[in-house]
Amino acid sequence: MLAAVAWGLAAHRRTMDAGADQLAGADRDWLLAAAAATLATWVCAAITQQGAVVERLPARRLVAAQFAACAANHVLPAGVGASLVNLRFLTRCGLSTTRSATALAVKAAVGGLVRLALAILLLLTSPRVPSLSPAISRPTLAQGAVGCVVLAVSALILYGPVRRRVREAARQALADVRAVHGKRSRVCALWGGSLGFALLHAAVLVAVVRALDVSVPAEHVMLAYLLASGAAVLLPTPGGLGSLDAALVLTLTAAGTSGTVALSAVFGYRFLTAWLPLFPGLVVWGWMVRRSVL
Numbered sequence: 158m159l160a161a162v163a164w165g166l167a168a169h170r171r172t173m174d175a176g177a178d179q180l181a182g183a184d185r186d187w188l189l190a191a192a193a194a195t196l197a198t199w200v201c202a203a204i205t206q207q208g209a210v211v212e213r214l215p216a217r218r219l220v221a222a223q224f225a226a227c228a229a230n231h232v233l234p235a236g237v238g239a240s241l242v243n244l245r246f247l248t249r250c251g252l253s254t255t256r257s258a259t260a261l262a263v264k265a266a267v268g269g270l271v272r273l274a275l276a277i278l279l280l281l282t283s284p285r286v287p288s289l290s291p292a293i294s295r296p297t298l299a300q301g302a303v304g305c306v307v308l309a310v311s312a313l314i315l316y317g318p319v320r321r322r323v324r325e326a327a328r329q330a331l332a333d334v335r336a337v338h339g340k341r342s343r344v345c346a347l348w349g350g351s352l353g354f355a356l357l358h359a360a361v362l363v364a365v366v367r368a369l370d371v372s373v374p375a376e377h378v379m380l381a382y383l384l385a386s387g388a389a390v391l392l393p394t395p396g397g398l399g400s401l402d403a404a405l406v407l408t409l410t411a412a413g414t415s416g417t418v419a420l421s422a423v424f425g426y427r428f429l430t431a432w433l434p435l436f437p438g439l440v441v442w443g444w445m446v447r448r449s450v451l
Contacts, residue, residue: 179369180421187368188425194360195429199223201353205268206243208347209260211336214250218450221441222246225451228438231398231431236265242442245451259333263347271351276383283376358382358430362405365425366414373413381408402427 202223207214222242229238240261247257337343359379366378385404394400402423409419445451 179417180424183365183368183421183425184370185368187364188429191361191364191368191425191429194357194364195434198354198357198361198430199227201350201357202226203350204346205264205350205354206260208343208345208350209264209267209337210247210252210256211333211340211343212250212252214247218445219246221445222451224434224438225442225445227431228435228442231435242451246445249450256333263334263337264351267347268351268354271348272355272383272387275352275355276380276387279376279380279383283374283380355383358386361429362422362426365422365429366409366418368425369418369421371414371418371422373409377412378409381405381412384408 199220203216203220206219206223207216226239226242229242230236232238233241243261244254244257247260248254252260337347356379359382362382363375363378366373382405385401385408388404389401405423405426406416406419409422410416414422442451
């Protein structure tokens with residue numbers, strides 16, 4: 158994947174240089190707004206994680222763990238790094254491994270449902286969205302195929318030799334889900350935090366596009382982000398490297414932006430959400446490991 162990304166950068170060097178130059182001259186106020194939205198995403202991630210468990214977690218360490226998880230996500234593919242950091246953090250807080258894994262699964266499932274609901278809502282309410290139909294069809298079909306494969310594998314497991322253990326784990330997971338949804342504060346934190354996390358990431362991209370002085374409707378940019386983030390899951394690379402970038406360029410171009418502007422917007426979004434906090438996140442990660450928080 159890294160070789161493919163390097164080849165793509167070399168093949169389109171002029172376009173990449175033009176996109177970087179355009180981003181360098183962008184509106185600083187909108188970029189500051191995008192940076193503020195980026196900072197808020199880690200708070201929303203912490204709120205969502207708190208909503209996935211009944212026990213009260215230490216707030217400051219929880220936010221720090223989400224910041225460290227963002228950096229760890231660029232080491233292992235498909236969000237595995239962030240999941241391992243949060244799993245370790247929850248077990249250090251006294252939860253069992255099974256309950257911690259259940260909390261992470263609940264968080265991921267709610268996040269996926271929220272993104273799907275937002276995408277459907279934007280598709281139904283936003284005017285002139287047929288231009289995004291080519292970017293919608295392939296991810297949708299691919300996700301459906303992946304879902305069918307997952308269901309088939311799950312069915313085989315349920316009728317295999319580990320059927321009892323799977324059923325016991327499912328019962329315990331269901332009990333944890335019921336306990337979480339039995340508290341109004343946890344429900345609001347889980348679903349509200351997931352909604353805020355998705356909206357804030359979309360807001361970062363919208364602010365970067367506005368900084369480039371492009372008159373594309375904000376709802377189209379938000380829909381482009383939701384579709385791109387869903388499609389990027391199908392290619393598990395560390396931090397979505399290459400997959401998310403290509404999907405964002407594709408969907409932004411389909412939404413009405415030029416190729417150069419789309420590249421500039423992706424540069425700005427990735428710089429704020431991935432590359433700029435990478436080194437500080439690794440420092441926080443090491444500090445938390447040294448203090449036995451992770």
